[in-house]
Each structure stands twice: as C-alpha cells, then as structure tokens.
Amino acid sequence: MKSSWNKALVRWILLPILLVSLVVTQPAATDAEVGLNLTVDAAILIDADSGKILYEQNADTALGIASMTKMMTEYLLFEAIEKGQITWDQQYSMTNYTYKISQDRSSSNVPLREDGSYSIRELYEAMAIYSANAATIAIAETIAGTEEQFLVMMNKKADELGLEGYKFVNSTGLNNSHLQGMHPKGTGQEDENLMPAKSVAKLAYHLLKDYPEVLETTSIPKKIFREGTSDEIYMLNWNSMLPGLVFEYEGVDGLKTGTTDFAGHSFTGTAERNGMRVIAVVMKAVDSEGVGSYKARFDATRALFDYGFTQFAKEEIIxxxxxxxxxxxxxxxxxxxxxxxxxxxxxxxxxxxxxxxxxxxxxxxxxxxxxxxxxxxxxxxxxxxxxxxxxxxxxxxxxxxxxxxxxxxxxxxxxxxxxSNWFALGMQAIGHFFANLWHGATDFVSGFFK
The missing domain is CATH 2.60.410.10 (D-Ala-D-Ala carboxypeptidase, C-terminal domain)
Structure with a gap:
C-alpha cells in the first residue's frame, strides 16, 4: 500500500517537470510568427519589384475582398485606355442603375445627376480616391456595355494574371444585396466577391507593374469632386495612411481599402522607402478585443510595413x-x-x-x-x-x-x-577513333586478368 502511494506521489511530482520540458523542447517559432501578432483573418507582405513574399498568414484562404475589387476595375480601365477603346475625356450618360446606386449615401458614393454627363477621368478619380460605387459601375458599363459583361472581362483577366480562388459577382465589391435588386444576372442576391490574400497581392503587384500611374491618383489624400460647380462634393481618401491623414505612414501612396459586413475591415496598402517598395494586404482586421475597425486594419498594415522596412533590404547575393x-x-x-x-x-x-x-x-x-x-x-x-x-x-x-x-x-x-576548320575536325575525328579503339583494346585485354 505504501509502495503504491509513493509511486503515485512520484508521478505527480514528475508530471509538471515533464510538461515544462516538452514546452521548452518544442521547435522555436519563426520570427514572423513571434514578431507580428496580427489579429487578422489573413495577411501577406511582398516586395513590389520582384514579387518576393516576405511574410504570409493564412494567405491561401478565399475571403471577402469588398472594395479591394476596384483594383481589377482599375486594371481593366487602364488597359482599355491603353488600347484606345475609351478615352479619359469620354463622357458617360447616366443609366437608371448607376443613378439609383449613386443616391445611396449609406455606402461610399458621389451623388450623380439623373440627367448628368461625366468624364471617365472624373468617375475614375471618384472610384480611386473615394471608392465611389456608382462611378465604378459607370466605368464598367462604359468599357463592357453592362456590368454583367464586365464580369466576363474580370474573370478572363483574373485567369490571365494567374489569380486563384477568386469569385467576382460585381465590379464594386459591395454585397449584391446593396445593389437594389439590380445585381448582375447569374449572381446571387447575397453574393459577395472573394479572393485569397495571395491573389489580392498578386492583383496589386500586376496593377503597379503594368500601370504605375495609378499611384498618381491613389496618393491624393483629399479632393473636391466637380469643384466649382453646384454639384461639388468633398472626397476624403479612405486610405488614412496617406500623408496628412489620421494614420499617416511615411512612404504610403496607395492602394485600396475595402469594408463590408462580410469582408470586415480590409486593406491593400503600398509604401516606398529608400528605393524599396512593398505591398501589404490585411483582411478582416480586428483590435485586441476582437472588434473590427478602420484603426485595426491600419495598425495591422503598419506592423507589416515596419517589419518589411526594418528587417528586409535589397542585398547583392551574387x-x-x-x-x-x-x-x-x-x-x-x-x-x-x-x-x-x-x-x-x-x-x-x-x-x-x-x-x-x-x-x-x-x-x-x-x-x-x-x-x-x-x-x-x-x-x-x-x-x-x-x-x-x-x-x-x-x-x-x-x-x-x-x-x-x-x-x-x-x-x-x-x-x-x-x-575548328574541316582539317582540324577531321583530325579530331581520327583522334577520337583511335582513342576509342585503344580504350576498347585495353578493356578487352584487361578482361583476361580479372
């Protein structure tokens, strides 16, 4: 009885020591896992020049992307301009769809007149700076005729760019339920655009590679839409990390925010310091209490930027x-x-x-x-x-x-x-012939002595 009690006592004494030793001997986590502590559903950081991935967290899971969708609309717009299919000065006349969506101030919009006419440049600036949804639909209609046909272009371009795990249901990133029953045919009433963080970063990478002029607009902190007219509207860039804004970060000049109930607070940001540009994507960022907010997404992005600029540098390897x-x-x-x-x-x-x-x-x-x-x-x-x-x-x-x-x-x-000339080549051939003959003979003779 006493022996059994002693054995039990020894087990209880050794158990905490064993547990501690197991914890201590586990492999150390990587610097990225220990140092960032991002409270996001997904994140990725890449070098914008080479596409080298510097950090990733759940980057292959498809999540809601909200208005980060507009990077694809921007890409197709620049491509259409480049091909001469449309021009910056081209005028757009309102459709019933864009007019009704533009009047909904519960989502990001610049109100458009039912009988109004707007240049593609005006609409683009409203989209890139203020994330204006009706302006985005207007651009999609100008390029493809209808938003439904624009979806076909979005999917085709996504395949060309090598994006994976994506789903496009509209050009804006809104939940289809906010499109007042006018969402593209073939998509669901409650559908929303999806993409993994890695594909979002790849889209941003190609946008900056192919059309770097996009930064001339995404870097504008504030602008007045239709300044000097009775329709002028103050547009404050939703990217609060731009110079002079509340979450300012040195070197930030883009790229696109995204917020819906489904996608949470997300952001694709880019910044350049000392000749090195990085792209960061954070998806569904929350604070320490688990609450999503604009601050949470910019805090997570700041952590990624700090990590990139302090820990990494362009080095000559060879x-x-x-x-x-x-x-x-x-x-x-x-x-x-x-x-x-x-x-x-x-x-x-x-x-x-x-x-x-x-x-x-x-x-x-x-x-x-x-x-x-x-x-x-x-x-x-x-x-x-x-x-x-x-x-x-x-x-x-x-x-x-x-x-x-x-x-x-x-x-x-x-x-x-x-x-070599023909004579030298001939001599080489003769030399190779006799060399092979000699090797064959020696192999034959040596076979007798094995």
Missing amino acids: PAGYQFKKQKDIPVNKGKEDQVAIAVKEPFEMVIKSSEKDLYTPKLVLDEKKVKDGTLEAAIKKGEVVGHVEVVKSEGTDYGYITDVTASTDVVTTEAVER
Missing part, C-alpha cells in the same frame, strides 16, 4: 562575374578550344532579411537546349547565354514569389570559341 566552384567552364565540341569559361552576367539582388544573407547559395541551371549532354557546340560567342542562376535558402522558411516566375540572372560565356 556579384557580376561570379564563377561556380564546381563548374567554372563547359566542355566544347568541334571548337578550337576544348572548353569555355562561364560566369554570372549581372549581379543578383534580392530583398531578404539582412541577417540571413549567408543562408542563400547560388544554384547553376544550364539551358538544356544549348548545353546538350553537358557540352556546347562551337562556334560560341562571348557573352552567349548558357543558363541562369537561382538562389537556394539553406535553412528556415522561404515563402517564394507571388508569381510563378523565380528571380534569376543569366549565366554567360566569358570568351568566344571559334569552330
């Missing part, structure tokens, strides 16, 4: 002229030289944590169409591209890139190799 220790040259066939030296053409730079620079090592990837069976055929020009170099992280998490294209730089020949 210098120009770098030669690989295990392969400084490539064998040459039918050339005056038996081999040709190769090296990295341009320096390879990448946005990484400065403290992790030594964790990245170069990886040579030869072009198999040129380098067949490990050999180049003469003649070979100096500076001829024979492959590219990528970098591999030896330890820790590497989130990769927002697109399928991996950053790399060319590997080239450092000298020219002329093709």
Whole structure:
C-alpha cells in the first residue's frame, strides 16, 4: 500500500517537470510568427519589384475582398485606355442603375445627376480616391456595355494574371444585396466577391507593374469632386495612411481599402522607402478585443510595413562575374578550344532579411537546349547565354514569389570559341577513333586478368 502511494506521489511530482520540458523542447517559432501578432483573418507582405513574399498568414484562404475589387476595375480601365477603346475625356450618360446606386449615401458614393454627363477621368478619380460605387459601375458599363459583361472581362483577366480562388459577382465589391435588386444576372442576391490574400497581392503587384500611374491618383489624400460647380462634393481618401491623414505612414501612396459586413475591415496598402517598395494586404482586421475597425486594419498594415522596412533590404547575393566552384567552364565540341569559361552576367539582388544573407547559395541551371549532354557546340560567342542562376535558402522558411516566375540572372560565356576548320575536325575525328579503339583494346585485354 505504501509502495503504491509513493509511486503515485512520484508521478505527480514528475508530471509538471515533464510538461515544462516538452514546452521548452518544442521547435522555436519563426520570427514572423513571434514578431507580428496580427489579429487578422489573413495577411501577406511582398516586395513590389520582384514579387518576393516576405511574410504570409493564412494567405491561401478565399475571403471577402469588398472594395479591394476596384483594383481589377482599375486594371481593366487602364488597359482599355491603353488600347484606345475609351478615352479619359469620354463622357458617360447616366443609366437608371448607376443613378439609383449613386443616391445611396449609406455606402461610399458621389451623388450623380439623373440627367448628368461625366468624364471617365472624373468617375475614375471618384472610384480611386473615394471608392465611389456608382462611378465604378459607370466605368464598367462604359468599357463592357453592362456590368454583367464586365464580369466576363474580370474573370478572363483574373485567369490571365494567374489569380486563384477568386469569385467576382460585381465590379464594386459591395454585397449584391446593396445593389437594389439590380445585381448582375447569374449572381446571387447575397453574393459577395472573394479572393485569397495571395491573389489580392498578386492583383496589386500586376496593377503597379503594368500601370504605375495609378499611384498618381491613389496618393491624393483629399479632393473636391466637380469643384466649382453646384454639384461639388468633398472626397476624403479612405486610405488614412496617406500623408496628412489620421494614420499617416511615411512612404504610403496607395492602394485600396475595402469594408463590408462580410469582408470586415480590409486593406491593400503600398509604401516606398529608400528605393524599396512593398505591398501589404490585411483582411478582416480586428483590435485586441476582437472588434473590427478602420484603426485595426491600419495598425495591422503598419506592423507589416515596419517589419518589411526594418528587417528586409535589397542585398547583392551574387556579384557580376561570379564563377561556380564546381563548374567554372563547359566542355566544347568541334571548337578550337576544348572548353569555355562561364560566369554570372549581372549581379543578383534580392530583398531578404539582412541577417540571413549567408543562408542563400547560388544554384547553376544550364539551358538544356544549348548545353546538350553537358557540352556546347562551337562556334560560341562571348557573352552567349548558357543558363541562369537561382538562389537556394539553406535553412528556415522561404515563402517564394507571388508569381510563378523565380528571380534569376543569366549565366554567360566569358570568351568566344571559334569552330575548328574541316582539317582540324577531321583530325579530331581520327583522334577520337583511335582513342576509342585503344580504350576498347585495353578493356578487352584487361578482361583476361580479372
């Protein structure tokens, strides 16, 4: 009896020690997991230049995107302008749909006159600065004829850009229930646009890459719509991180907020400091009490921006002229030289944590169409591209890139190799013949002694 009691006592004494040891010996969380503590449903931070992902949190789950949808409308607008399909000065005449939606001040709008006519530029500024919903629908109708047809364009462009997990039901990002029964055919009364944070970031990435002029408008903190007329309306940018606004953050010049009951308080922001631009996406941000608010989304974005600008920098990983220790040259066939030296053409730079620079090592990837069976055929020009170099992280998490294209730089020949003349090629062939004959004979003879 006493022995059993002692054993039980020992178990109770050892149990807390065992539990503590299990906690202590668990693998340490990554810096991103420990340092940010974001109270959001999803988030992502990328380098806007290369698309390198610097941080992500639940970035592959499709969530409501609300007015961040308007980045797609902006993209298609710029594309239509570029193709000459419409112009900035083109006038839009009101439809019953846009007029009724514009009168609803419970959602973001600039009221439009039923008999009014508005330029595409006016409507675009109302959309980009004030997130005006009727103005957005007006742009969609101008480009495609109807919002229903515009949805077809949105889906097609989403596929072209490589977006995944998306669902578009309108051009604005409103819940369809706010469209007064006039939502596009084929969509549900309560439907709302969806997209994962990673696809939202990819959309923003392509918008800034292809049409960086969008920042000229998204960076405007405040403007008067139709200034100097009886219809003038003061528009305060919903992006409160812009200079002079309540949550100002140095370097912010875009991009698009989004708020609905379903999507919560979301934001796609971009900022540039010291030549480095980042894009941050936060979705359904809440405060420490679990309550969504404008402040919560900007606080989360600030944390992402701070993380990006303080922890990361563009570093030169591989210098120009770098030669690989295990392969400084490539064998040459039918050339005056038996081999040709190769090296990295341009320096390879990448946005990484400065403290992790030594964790990245170069990886040579030869072009198999040129380098067949490990050999180049003469003649070979100096500076001829024979492959590219990528970098591999030896330890820790590497989130990769927002697109399928991996950053790399060319590997080239450092000298020219002329093709041998017919006589030299003939002598080489004879030499190879006798060499093969000799090797065959020696192998045959050595077989007797095995």
